[in-house]
Amino acid sequence: MAMSDLLAPITAQGGSCSLPDAEDWMQGRTLYGGASALIAYTAAIRAFPDLPPLRAGQIAFVAPSSGEVDLRREVVRQGRNVTQVRSEIWCEGQCTLTAFWLFGTAREPNAVHPAETLADWPGGPDENETVLADKGPAFIRNNFELRRAQDQRGPGEPVVQRWARVTNRQGLDPVSELILLGDVLPPGAMRAMQRPGPLSSINWSFNLLDPEPSTQDGWWLSRNASQHADGGYSSERLRLWNTQGRQVLDGMQCAAIFG
Structure with missing residues (x-):
């Protein structure tokens, strides 16, 4: 729906x-x-x-x-x-x-500099394969489209990166899309887990870098990276870019890592 x-x-x-x-x-x-x-x-x-x-x-x-x-x-x-x-x-x-x-x-700016660009641009969504189309959580299969945006698969560097968009964007403005999408990927710490176990977001804090964000066909590049994980918790950095490579959201999250 x-x-x-x-x-x-x-x-x-x-x-x-x-x-x-x-x-x-x-x-x-x-x-x-x-x-x-x-x-x-x-x-x-x-x-x-x-x-x-x-x-x-x-x-x-x-x-x-x-x-x-x-x-x-x-x-x-x-x-x-x-x-x-x-x-x-x-x-x-x-x-x-x-x-x-x-x-x-908005006020007259007294400091201006752009956010850093992503070092290894993965190519646009049309250049990457669809993932989780027939598996994964039902709320993702029913409401989102995800495409691969990194070569890594399985354990390794604690980063999860995907192209993502809302399947039915009817009635949503771009800011609402970013709020809806900002937490869609699992924590990057998932790739560092020693055994299977559930994951849960505890909080989420973000800065919106562009108050009027735009992108092509609803696609946003989402990246979750664990900065530190121990004791059952992971400190995560969550970021979103548009299809032109401009970062539009910068966030942090504490995630619970069970198991």
Whole structure:
């Protein structure tokens, strides 16, 4: 189903709502992290429609979220240029996700330099084979298209890199696509695991480098790289580029590595 259908019941008033066909977006016991983050973001921008462009987000995945939610949001502070909004998802009387969004108007720049380009460009999505078309989690098979963007397969350097796009982008703006896609790949630490075991995102923090991102045919290059893993946790760097090789999102995540 289209993500826009899942978001349709979210109103400016917030409060309780039932998300249709949420099972299509479930990852085990909980809504997939990118979907739940987008639900919280949508609750914020529908409640406060005059916000400036999104610049950053901090999301904590506290507990499993389902299709029956209570949406809460508030403006924490509104300054001359920056507005900070908190939004939360509650399920069955407990907070399951809390997010802090930073919106900011553009100002006359006093420092300008581009993000670093990716050293080993993998070629465009049309040059790479499709992966997980008939296997992997159902929410990925049903809602995303992934293509290989690295030669490495199996154990090795703790990096996972894929071209990714939402299968049905109807009603989604590019910023919403990035929030939905930012958490779609498994942690890079997966390649360093000594034995099979489940993985789980605990939080996600990102800076949006372009408030009006664009790409070709909905494709974004996604890269998750473990910076350090030990004690059952991995510190991950998550980045997204458009098809022109311009980085549009820079993020960090703590992931739980079980098993």
